[in-house]
Amino acid sequence: MKKAVIVLASALCLIAAAIGALFVWEHQSKLSLEAQVEDFLDACGTDATAxxxxxxxxxLYAMADSADLTYVDLRLQAGTNKxxxxxxxxxxxHADRLSRFVTFDHPDGDVDPIERADGSFTEAAMINGSTVTFSADTAGDRLQLFADGHRAGQIELDQDVTVKGAAVTDSGVVVELEYASPDCDAAG
Incomplete structure (x- = not known):
């Protein structure tokens, strides 16, 4: 009976050690992927805050030396909250694609985003009782946000991007950008 208890305890210890090693390996793999992304961003001159x-x-991704999808928080510029x-x-x-989401602060006033029937946000909002439509455009090295054609905000850009759209959400006006090149000359 005593031998059976010792064998069982030994087996449980080995299983616990294997599970612990697996958790450590998973954590180290995540750190390795983060370091790979950090190296990419450093080579691109991108200032990440997270x-x-x-x-x-x-x-599995670390064994393939590949990070599937990474969210990188960038330094905020005036008038933005994300x-x-x-x-x-x-x-x-090398990245397959780089996209960016810049969230501008809501304009002053009572802002109520207009949603589609499926609950997704549109480029319009009710602001102080009037419908206002937002759009965005790039001009040189700037991203400009417009409210009914009037400039409502802008930030500096380091690289060539295309505006994919704008949407008014509960947290602000989100502008989606797509980088022209996914290589280091495209990150900002």
């Missing part, structure tokens, strides 16, 4: 690598299990770069499928220092 990096959040997605895609589990991290072990600026996030999405790095899609980074592998061996």
């Amino acid at each position: 990096i959040d690598v997605h895609g589990r299990p991290y072990i 600026d996030q770069l999405l790095v899609h499928r980074l592998s061996l220092g």
Whole structure:
């Protein structure tokens, strides 16, 4: 009986050690992927305030030297409350695609975003009882936000981007950007 208890305890210890090692390996893999993204951003001259690598299990992505999707918070510029770069499928220092979502502060007043029937946000909002439509455009090295054709905000850009659209949400006016190139000359 005593031998059976010792064998069972030994087996449980080995299983616990294997599970612990797996958790450590998963954590180290995540750190490795974050370092890969950080190296990419450093080479691009991008100032990140936070990096959040997605895609589990991290072990498999780290073994392939590939980060599937990474959310990178960028330094905020005046008039914004969120600026996030999405790095899609980074592998061996090359990303498949870079997109960016810049959230401008709501204009002054009572802002009520107008939603579609499916609950998604549109480019319009009721502001102090009037419908206002937002749009965005790039001019040189700037992203400009417009409210009914009047400039409502702007930020500086470092690289060539295309405006994919704007939407008024509960947290602000979000402008989606797509970088012309997914390489280091495209991050900002």
